[in-house]
Amino acid sequence: MTITTQSRPQRWDQPFGSEMTDADVERLLGVPEIQAIEADKFPSGISLKGILRNDVRIMRYKVGDIVIREGDYGNSAFLVLNGSLRVVLAPGLPGEMLGRRKIKKKNIWQALKQLWNQKKNPEFRDIQNYNNKSGVRESAVLGSSHVFLQDVPAVLDSNKTAVLEGGALFGELAALGRTPRTASIFAGKDSELLEIRWQGLREIRKYDEGWRRLIDQRYRQNALKAHLGATSIFSHLDENDLQEVADKTVFETYGTFDWHLSYKQLQGQERVDGKKDEPEICLQGAYPDGLLMVRAGFARISVERGNGRQTITYLGAGEYYGADEIYRAWKGEPDVALKVTISALGYVEFLRVPSKIIEKHLFPYWESGRPGGTRVVTAEPEQRKGTPDRKAENGQMSGRMQDYFDQTFSEGALQEWAVQERFVNGTQAMLINLDKCVRCDDCVRACASTHDGNPRFIRHGKTFQNLMVANACMHCADPVCMIGCPTGAIHRSLTGGMVIINDDTCIGCETCANSCPYSNIRMVSINDENGKNILDPQNHKPIIKATKCDLCADQITGPACAFACPHEALKRVDFRDVTRSGESIGGY
């Protein structure tokens, strides 16, 4: 019998920068900010040298090159080695300048023109457009290409900027917190930066007191207070009280940042195991020591039933758990314990607000009976970015926590499935009621006729009873596809919140397609007017571009698929509504 063997994969099998040499590492050890790190505090398996060799890369930017863009999701932080960068202050650069697609709804005439402007061959592109507009500085390494500003003096004249010089660290909060970048930064002079991927940054923060203090302090100063102030439970607090809450709040992360990569692999092998692959955050029956607030990602809430665990609901960004238990303990109820187990779905970032702080700042407010001072078990999430027209709701969730406890196995089955398949991430998932769908493919044809003759989804996907989630972009609440796009071509539209790709700046590196856990991004070869592949003159390989559903952002009809369905079988839905409303959605 033949035995297939392979050496066990190691953490640093895939270094961040393939060109990093020992000489580079030695040079970095001489940089003052790195010199200040106490290398002896690191364990031998994760040495500082190892991190510098495998978790960082040296990036060079020419004048005008954009380093990070406001609104992008990044997985790395930057340390300026030399040169000078400009941070664009509010209101920031317009989207087109950052390499983003400008969405303009077609008028009736432009919509009608599609009838005769439709090309016979799919995926036609006029390459003249790329030459005129793209603004992409290509690099031999696809992931290292940059979008650059074409007229730096004009940008400096028309925008307020701040300068970042050698030694400045930036981007660490977005990298660790999986939150969008808050400002755009471009090179004011030719610059050299040290890019540290999140894994390396996490280790440095973990083992070096100085960096930890710096990062945590910045987080508390820049982001935490504002975040807490925006939540429904702390919005009543004044500046000083908010500061006290922020100072005492503990920052915790569970799971792996790039869960989507391992999840995709496990899915391929049909090995996704709810219990094994999800780190437990707190266990049912444990003592409640603080309020848990989700800052990013998702967490599963489950209870023991029979010999297994039943998912009763899940928490998304802005939601919290634990207030009810702490409140009951505060009111003198004996032996109060957590009623549920909370586990991380992939990656989740929590803020743990200690019980003492909650007792001091929240419960007296609830007791006072002032407006908004109602006792709630779990708060309504902040408005999801990908959900246009969603009403901002205040107060309680549509269903009380007790309703979730009371649900039968059958009632909770859809939720169990949606959580297991991570569909809860979807804000505009394509849900097809198979009891109504006559498989006429009108949706597919409508999509093709509005997108270069090639549909942007496949009418096929995972099914649960009579529901199918088709392979169409779900415009996720946590869009992991956006992490690592070198040109920012895939981005979240500021108007409407959908995740879209700018074809002009997409370099076909496939980072987004490989990251999407649901395989909803497809790479296509682009064609000329005669339907022939457009080739790269250097290697004669076809030029490829990433394509996906853009919710027909420029069409006056909205998503053509739903508009074209004659049986109302296809809907674009926020999974939160499907799994939580407890109501049937349009006969579903």
Added chain:
Amino acid sequence: MKRIWGYIATAILFFLLIWVWTLQLERSLNYSEFVSGGALFFVIFVLCIFNLRKRLPFLPLWPAHKWFLLHTVAGFLALFLFWLHADVLWPNGLYSQILTVLFYGTTLSGILGLVLEKIYPKLLTRIDLECIYERIPRDLGEIRREAEKVILECTEKTGSDTLAQHYYETLGWFFRRPRFIINNIFGGQNAQTWIIRKCSVLERFLNDAERGYLDQIYVLAETKMKIDFHYALQTMLKKWLLVHVPFAAAVMVMMIWHLIVIQVFFI
């Protein structure tokens, strides 16, 4: 469901209006056929432009599901208007009879399509396997190749050709292409019965190792049976339009000719 009642109520009101109008005209010894014919033409025109609307998904011409409701209700309205206009179920004259045959053909094929679209999706969901119609030949090919691989392996590993012989003589027929199409169209279970019978007759001639391979063939046959079911039902869901649309086009052409003749020779 609530919405369709709005359409039905409007259709009834429209019909009553035309009916009363024609009665008034008849009482005053005028030709009522112009009114009923004009209304019928209008309704048939509305029915026909649904197809055009489907080709223009990028224009804000009302969502398709509303058009579909309108099309369904207007189809029945057209039938009643036709009877009002012709005043008989079966008219005299060759041209009128051809037109009537085409009109009834369109209506009946439409009703058939409506019934299929209400019943078949639920039947397809019930079998718990989803396939894309265009991929069915490829899927069936894969299953056949898989079955043949199992048979070859069985022969190689067990040294017996009993299962291979049975596959060659009997089971191969089933795996070759979609089977039991007519039976599947009527929701029958003949395929299931056939598989069970043809697999069970062989069991007493097999040893334990061979039975393991037969089980694998049985699982593949069950999957193939489900795909066949999809093939039969999806074919019907797609092909009924190949009757309905040409009939409707012919009705439209003959109706326009009918109008021209009336205009030229009657008015």
